[in-house]
Amino acid sequence: MKAKLIFIGKEDAETLQPAIMGYVTKIKFYIPFETDAIPYLKNTKLSVEEQKKQEGLLFLKKIDTSDFVVLLDEHGKELSSIDLSQFMQQQMIRGTKRVVFLIGGPYGFSDEVYQRANYQIALSRMTFPHILTRLIFAEQLYRAMTIWKGEPYHHS
Numbered sequence: 001m002k003a004k005l006i007f008i009g010k011e012d013a014e015t016l017q018p019a020i021m022g023y024v025t026k027i028k029f030y031i032p033f034e035t036d037a038i039p040y041l042k043n044t045k046l047s048v049e050e051q052k053k054q055e056g057l058l059f060l061k062k063i064d065t066s067d068f069v070v071l072l073d074e075h076g077k078e079l080s081s082i083d084l085s086q087f088m089q090q091q092m093i094r095g096t097k098r099v100v101f102l103i104g105g106p107y108g109f110s111d112e113v114y115q116r117a118n119y120q121i122a123l124s125r126m127t128f129p130h131i132l133t134r135l136i137f138a139e140q141l142y143r144a145m146t147i148w149k150g151e152p153y154h155h156s
Helices: 017-027 048-061 081-094 111-116 130-148
Strands: 002-008 033-038 068-078 098-103 119-122
Touching: 002 130, 017 033, 017 130, 033 048, 048 111, 068 111, 081 119, 081 130, 098 130
Parallel strands: 002 033, 002 098, 068 098, 068 119
Antiparallel strands: none
16 A cells, blocks of 8 residues: 655745654655645635635645545544554555545635545644644654554554
C-alpha cells in the first residue's frame, strides 16, 4: 500500500519544513509515502465558496478513482494514535492500493471533495496553521507505523 498527503500551500524552507521532511523520510521506511503541494490561489477575489470549489477541482485532479481518500478535517472522527495505526492496518488488509490524505485550504473543502472522500479524520477540534498540521500529521503517521510494527517509539 502507498500513502500520499496532498495539501494546499507550499513546500518550502519554513521553520518546520525540516522536521516534516524528517518524518516523511522515516515513514518511507514502512510504506511508500509522498507529499504534494497545491499552490495557494493567487490574486483572487473569489467568494469563499468559489475558492473552495476551485481548490476542490485541483484536489480532484490529483486523486485516482481507486484511491481511498481521507480528509483531515476538524469535523472528522478523532482517532488515537493506536486507532490510526489500526486504520492503516485495515487499509492494508483490504488491499487498498493508495490512501490519500488531504489538508484543505483556509476555508476547508468543497462539497465535491466531501462527496469524494471515503473517510474524515480530525487531528484536533482546534485549528492549526497548515505547516503545523502537516507536521502533526506526519508525526502521527510515523507513530502509527511504529505501533503497527511493535517498535518502542510509542508508549502506552
